[in-house]
Amino acid sequence: MRDIDTSVVGVRRVRMERIDAQAAPSWTPGTHIDLELPNGLVRHYSLCGDLDETEFLEIAVLLEDESRGGSSYMHNALRVGDELRITGMRNHFNFDADIERAVLIAGGIGITPLLSMIAALSERGVPWSLHYAGRSRDRMAYLQELTERYGERVVTYISSEGPRLDLADMAASAGGGTVFYACGPDRMLVDVEAIVGPVASDRLRVERFRPREEAGATVNAAFTVELAESGVEVEVPSDRSILDVVREAGVDVPSSCEEGTCGTCETTVLEGDPDHRDSVLSELEREMGDCMMICVSRSCGRKIVLDL
Ligand code: FES
Helix, strand or coil: CEEECCCCCCEEEEEECCCCCCCCCCCCCCCEEEEECCCCCEEEEECCCCCCCCCCEEEEEECCCCCCCHHHHHHHHCCCCCCCEEEEEECCCCCCCCCCEEEEEEEHHHHHHHHHHHHHHHHHCCCEEEEEEECCHHHCCCHHHHHHHHHHHEEEEECCCCCCCCHHHHHHHCCCCEEEEEECCHHHHHHHHHHCHHHHHHHEEEECCCCCCCCCCCCCCCEEEEECCCCEEEEECCCCCHHHHHHHCCCCCCCCCCCCCCCCCEEEEEECCEECCCCCCCHHHHHHCCEEECCCCEECCCEEEECC
16 A cells, blocks of 8 residues: 555545555445455445556555544554455446436545545536535545535535535435535534435435444344245344344355444345345445345344345
8 A cells, every 4th residue: 555645634644556456456436445454354345446546456545533443544554565355346326427407415535535526426417516515624535626526516505614515405406306415524414315315316326434423322133034045034123123133043144233334234025024234335225225234234024034
């Protein structure tokens, strides 16, 4: 790995090249990677470099105030030349450049998955605007490049300077057919879903870095899971996850975050009604009910049948 641009406070941009000097894997706008750190932790970062760049993959890591070990390692322990292992690449953002127009909403480090979308939209000639909110200019990753390259299409909302992002006004003025892409802190995304969601319906796409904060206490009930391919039935008690119980039954399911944010444990639902508790699926995907994240999600009914 090597460092790029160390001028943004609290954000470390890192470029990774393959040790065999082969081309980096191809990816699509909105992709995030599972990165295994030398200290054994696995963390998820959005790719934010150039899609056509095959020599390296780039990520930007925010130093969290309350780091659980990942961001502090990436900022303080990781050295140029260290080896990192990418254990997965996923894209749950459902980005589509074949649209009428787009509005992108970023809060802080939530800018990272939107950068490649902006590049793809620009290349296609799709009209777009970016609404980028942050605490102060010196903490907003990629701000300088974005404003230099795209000028007035980048609208900033900087807490230390003045006006805040007015989501209602932005949604009302966006025009029909606009697709909204948003990424940032949960409190911002809750507002986006509440204010932009009703206007945009299925044209709102959101990505979370942290588990969605559910309102109110959630009561868990026990239920039965039938594993169709394995031909076994298991009982999931109220205090355990499907993932735990399925593994205990000898069925191997890959997982990573185990908090419903990365999408690694996505499992096909053959019958039953999932009780979605993840932060990955869109409202439409939740309604379809044909897949679920079994590390956190449960069953609404007494039984659910999975393709495991
Ligand atoms: S392991 Fe990350 S969503 Fe389930």
